[in-house]
Amino acid sequence: MFSGGCQCGAVRFTVVGKLGRASICHCRMCQKAFGGPFGALVSARIAEVTWTRGDPRRFASSNKVQRGFCGDCGTPLTFEYAGDWIDLSIFALDDPGVAPPSLQLSPEARQGWIDHVGEIPVRDLSEGQAGAAHYAGIVSNQHPDHDTETWPER
Secondary structure (H helix, E strand, C coil): CEEEECCCCCCEEEECCCCCCEEEECCHHHHHHHCCCCEEEEEEEHHHEEEEECCCEEEECCCCCEEEECCCCCCEEEEECCCCEEEEEHHHECCHHHCCCCEEECHHHCCHHHHHHHHCCCCCCCCHHHHHHHHHCCCCCCCCCCCCCCCCCC
């Protein structure tokens, strides 16, 4: 079984059974829907997906596809099309590592800089006095990466 949900915890789901093909899509619609360079999606049988808390809102991004998202926090959750399958956002899963992408779609829209991400310098934002003080004061409102009886916790 796999579980996941949105950032605020208003929408949660489980998948019983196996996940299908995991991919990243570089198309412009996925870039805009995810607010990033690509959409990372994994397929599941619709019959094996249960919405355990709340339901996603949906937007018809084309004449053939609806995209599900949390109506409260905006987290992208699904890519839905005709048939017995639904695509779930890999990073909405509680453990996104269970669905490493094996295919790239719409490479013509891939941003050229994506090929060089590993070459971009890295800075640990928690380093130094200012960074440590900043991070010490953060209290996350994000739902944890596991199911909870209630959310927010009381």
